Each structure stands twice: as C-alpha cells, then as structure tokens.
Amino acid sequence: MSKLVQALNSARVRGWLYQALFVSGTLAVGWYLVSNTLTNLGKRGVATGFGFLEREAGFEIGESLLTYAASDTYLKALVVGLLNTLTVSAGAVILASILGVAVGVARLSSNWMVGRFAAVFVETVRNVPLLLQLVVWYTIMNRLPSPREAIEVLPHIFLSNRGLKYPVFVEHAGHGWAFLALLLGIAGAIAVVRYGRRHREATGKPFPTLPAALASIVLPPVAVFLASGAPFAFDVPVMAGFNFEGGSSVSPEFTALLIGLSVYTAGFIAEIVRSGILAVPHGQTEAGLALGLSPAKILRLIILPQALRVIVPPLTSQYLNLTKNSSLAVAIGYPDLVSVTNTSANQTGQVVEAVAMMMVVYLVISLAIAGFMNWYNRKVALVTR
Numbered sequence: 001m002s003k004l005v006q007a008l009n010s011a012r013v014r015g016w017l018y019q020a021l022f023v024s025g026t027l028a029v030g031w032y033l034v035s036n037t038l039t040n041l042g043k044r045g046v047a048t049g050f051g052f053l054e055r056e057a058g059f060e061i062g063e064s065l066l067t068y069a070a071s072d073t074y075l076k077a078l079v080v081g082l083l084n085t086l087t088v089s090a091g092a093v094i095l096a097s098i099l100g101v102a103v104g105v106a107r108l109s110s111n112w113m114v115g116r117f118a119a120v121f122v123e124t125v126r127n128v129p130l131l132l133q134l135v136v137w138y139t140i141m142n143r144l145p146s147p148r149e150a151i152e153v154l155p156h157i158f159l160s161n162r163g164l165k166y167p168v169f170v171e172h173a174g175h176g177w178a179f180l181a182l183l184l185g186i187a188g189a190i191a192v193v194r195y196g197r198r199h200r201e202a203t204g205k206p207f208p209t210l211p212a213a214l215a216s217i218v219l220p221p222v223a224v225f226l227a228s229g230a231p232f233a234f235d236v237p238v239m240a241g242f243n244f245e246g247g248s249s250v251s252p253e254f255t256a257l258l259i260g261l262s263v264y265t266a267g268f269i270a271e272i273v274r275s276g277i278l279a280v281p282h283g284q285t286e287a288g289l290a291l292g293l294s295p296a297k298i299l300r301l302i303i304l305p306q307a308l309r310v311i312v313p314p315l316t317s318q319y320l321n322l323t324k325n326s327s328l329a330v331a332i333g334y335p336d337l338v339s340v341t342n343t344s345a346n347q348t349g350q351v352v353e354a355v356a357m358m359m360v361v362y363l364v365i366s367l368a369i370a371g372f373m374n375w376y377n378r379k380v381a382l383v384t385r
Helices: 002-008 011-043 074-107 112-127 130-142 173-203 209-227 252-278 282-290 295-331 337-348 351-380
Strands: 151-154 157-160 163-166 238-240 243-245 248-250
Touching (some): 074 252, 163 252, 282 295, 295 337
C-alpha cells in the first residue's frame, strides 16, 4: 500500500495515469458514438459500409482530368472530384502567392498612387465575403461574349462565356522522354545546390550554383527533345459552327473559382508579406544602400530572405484556408470533392460514410500542406548557436 501511495505521489506516474485516463475516456466516447449511430441506422433500415463505392455512379461530371462516364463507380467519381479540388487549389495557391507578394510590396511603395491602390485592393477583398466574390466572378464569366465574338486574349487564346480556349501540344513519344529528362535535371540541380553550399562553407569561395543548376535543368530535356526529332506541334482551337474545335479549354466555373480564391487569399497574403518586410530592421536596407545595391536587389537579396522567417507561419494558415475554401465551389457548380460527394450521398443515402470520407480527405490534404510548410519553415528559420 505504501508503495502505491509513493507511486501516486510521483509526478511522472500521475502524468502517465492522467494521460491513460484521458485516452481511455476519449476512446469510450468515440465507441459510444459509433455504435449508437450504427444501431440507429440499422433500426431504420439504412445501409451502412463502403460497399456503395463499387456500384455504378449513374451521373455525369462536367469537368474531369480523368476519362469518366456515368457507368463508372462512385469511387472513381470521388477520385475525379478530389483531383478537381487539388487542381484548383494548387493553381490558386500559386496565383495567390504571386499576387499577394506583389500587392504586399506595392503597399510599401513610396509612390502614393501605387500604395493607395494596393491598400484599396487589400481592404476590399478582405472585407467582402468569399462566397459573394465567387458569385460575382461567375456572373462576369457568364456575361462574356459568345464563342463567335470571343475575346482573343493572346494569339489563339480565346475567352468567352464557354470558358477559356487555348492551344495544347500534340502528344509525341519524345515528350515523355523529355519530361523524364527534366525530372532528372531537377534532381541534378538539387544536388548542385547542396554541393555549392558545402563548397562555400568549406572553402569560403563562391560556387557558380545558379548557372550550374539552370544548366542541369535545361540542357538534358532540350538534348532529349532534339534527339527525338524536335516534335513541336500545337492543336490550335478554331471556330466551327457555334463553338470552337481543337485545343483545350477551362470551364467558366473553374475560371471563376480560380480567380475568386486567388484574389481573396492574395489580400491576406499581401498583409502578411507587408508585416514580414516591416519586421526586418531598417538598418538592413541602409546597409544594402551603402554597398551600392539597387532597391530591387536589396528587396530580393536582403529583405525578403529575412522576412520569410516571419511570413511562412501565417502563410501556412492561408494556404490551408484556401484549400478548405475551395469547397465553396458547389455554389457555382464546379464539380469538386464536396459537390461529387453530396451527389453520391443523395443517391445512395449513405450520408455518414460520404461525409466521413470527405472529412478524412480534407484532413489528409491539410496535414500534408502543414507538414510541407513546417519543413520549409525549419529550412529558413534562423538557427541559434
């Protein structure tokens, strides 16, 4: 008994005991909820399980990166919705980052007009609900001219109420080998960068890292492309009847969602970038000017690398928010994961399983983004010795 009392008086033992009790209680509550749900569904004759994923979906999906037909399974339909979500999220992350950095730097401009325009942009997009912005962009896309009167944005690139039409490469076996050579070149460039860093740390002498890395990326695919006969041809969209033929297209729904997510998130990223730059002591700018560097080089070589340590953590949250906000695509008819899952749940009646899968997928995507950004944050963090 005395040993038991002595053990309970130990902070270490009490800590393990409290954690064990908490985990046990959590598991018990989870088991109760699951068993209660299954019991109630069984009483009402509602089918449970994930067997419905192998059944025929029976509905079309307007936009898909994969070949899909209504005769395919629910599982393939959900995969198509997931790929659509990942595609629009990845594109919006890139565009929002570029636009956010540009607007954030513009807010600090000494030019009154540039600074005020950036400020108006930030305050407008941040204070108007995203759903409303998506509806506005979708309305604009549907008010564009018909394909016969399409706007030629660039040569052979047309914008109309049917979406954006653009030329695409005509596939050739040499393109696959060139792409493989590009991947190998990127791996070689990473090795060159690491070698250049070690060489500079060991000898104190500079290494031509940038030219060597660019050569590693560019030369192998170009050599393979030329060796395969330089197959370079485009499938160009041309007007035929009431619509275009040839090329490829992006739907108005995708375009509206991509623009809406990018513009909305860019407003928040701009403020993050602005605060990160302001967090760098002004003496760093003065030191760059004393060395004779131009303002552009000071920003690129001195300010932004130091500001990244402040920018990256909140930037991670914005990337996560953007990915989750893509679920609003259902409001404008874009077939993302949420839209396809809702249709599947309505047809099968297995709402619990459909919602559970959707939650798990978004959780995995968010954890993957957070993990990558945390890794990058550790790479740019200031290491104390």
